[in-house]
Amino acid sequence: MSKVRRAAHAGSWYSDNEDDLRNQLGTWLGKVKASHLPARAIIAPHAGYSYCGACSAYAYRQIDPTSVKRIFILGPSHHVRLSGCALSTAERYQTPLYDLPIDTKVYEELYSCASFESMSLDTDQDEHSLEMQLPYIAMVMESRRGEFSVVPVLVGSLSPEKEQYYGNVFSRYLTDPDNLFIISSDFCHWGRRFHYTYFDKSCGEICQSIAALDRMGMNIIENMQPAEFTKYLAKYQNTICGRHPIGVLLNAIETVRRNGNGYKLNMKFLKYAQSSECTSASDSSVSYAAGVLLIQ
Template sequence: MRVRRALHAGSWYTDSGVELQRQLDYWLNQADLSHGPARAIIAPHAGYQYCGACGGFAYRQISPVVVRRIFVLGPSHHVRLSGCALSIAQIYKTPLYDLSIDTAVNNELENTGEFERMDLDTDEGEHSIEMHLPYIAKVMEKYKNKFKIIPILVGSLSPEREAFYGRILAPYLADPKNLFVISSDFCHWGHRFRYTYYDRSYGSIYQSIEGLDRAGMNIIENMNPTEFTNYLKKYGNTICGRHPIAILLQAIQELLRNDNTQNASLKFLKYAQSSQCRNMNDSSVSYASAALVID
């Protein structure tokens, strides 16, 4: 039995199950159920002290009574991938309880010939998937023995490859029993991120950052992957989960092309910044939470 340890517990978030329950309860209670039940969510993956509250707005839209499989798509920060990779683990640890991997779906995806397997060191070193696991465990706690997860690490993909993976995953997105969690922070601004775009017409730097992010968020809400690619090319916004987001947009478009009876609505519910940048020596990371509803 291969087990993935929660190596970011105790640093990026508390390793105390009692304290974690309290925090997640509080953040979920601060959010309203306003755009659900979600078929997919976009939520951040930074330390909980920065983005835990923002993430609650996405997770509040989930209907746990329906969900039986959760696909978690996170960007690869430390290992270069030209495609997507699946976990070799069967169990993912969290401070709340262990999560089980859906090995049957993993095998289905691997049989396409388009998915690699990531080793445990790569899996445990990556935070983009792990930061969602406590929230998943919390939201699904009453159904802890009735669901499984499918973690997918996403590499640096061309638009064509994003569309390809979108087509593979679209049939899973079409199933109301499946939930997609798209892991992404938004603008990483400052010299330490090598990104200092500043449109002075917005006013302060932090206002320019928000304007830039919201322009991208509006395009994502329109569910147009080509517009999203063009936006990224034009502004270079450092949205670290841009490839997982693009895969989701491509999967949505595949569903809409093949099933005209389905209506999809993607809406952002919360936006936040780790700090407000006011001079060129400052830095910040932006966070945003969204939910996709499919009728």
């Protein structure tokens, strides 16, 4: 019997009822235009769907399921210390819609690099950054049910050198049109409870300062500049929880461009949102952004 990672956050972070979940995701997706098809990578948030589900739809709507056989999911580690990247010990990921099989062949290829470790099933199930992408994946890929696999990767607190290393590892998968990358990340976590209260008063209200700070980082990501993104994070300490998975993607893009194979890459953010509008020091919020990478 195959080892299954259960949907540990279903019923709390999102609905565990198949019909309710399907209707909710379908409603959000139905309100968004497929303006940037076919996505080869997306950046999507991983908070509870009541907060970020509508924003995520802007990224997921850009996926063309007919061209995807394999989905890499890169999410940050929130609960365990990790200096590299870790792979799941499960064989399938459960969702309220249907289970998603893990690509064991790609896992074998990654393990052969000797730079990937395994995470325990408990660690896997505790981590919401991977799980919150799964129902959306199941929804948009339903026409290909049973014909695609997932490659979940838990990304630790990587140095710039390690982001470059893992970016190089994943670059060859990024250029394969059968593959899709999902980068799981929220943006600024603002407020005393997050120990982050950066405020540029010249922007206006606190929420406007947060938006300007996030937009600065998003512009660097759109320009696909990993070194500049590292400098930006060092300067402003913006609490982008998926900064390391984003860094891995940016370095993978840079490797592709450096190899000069004639690929045309375009990164664009389609939606930005905040969980609430902060106007005083006692407020708090989390920012969400939906981005898409096209490769021609």
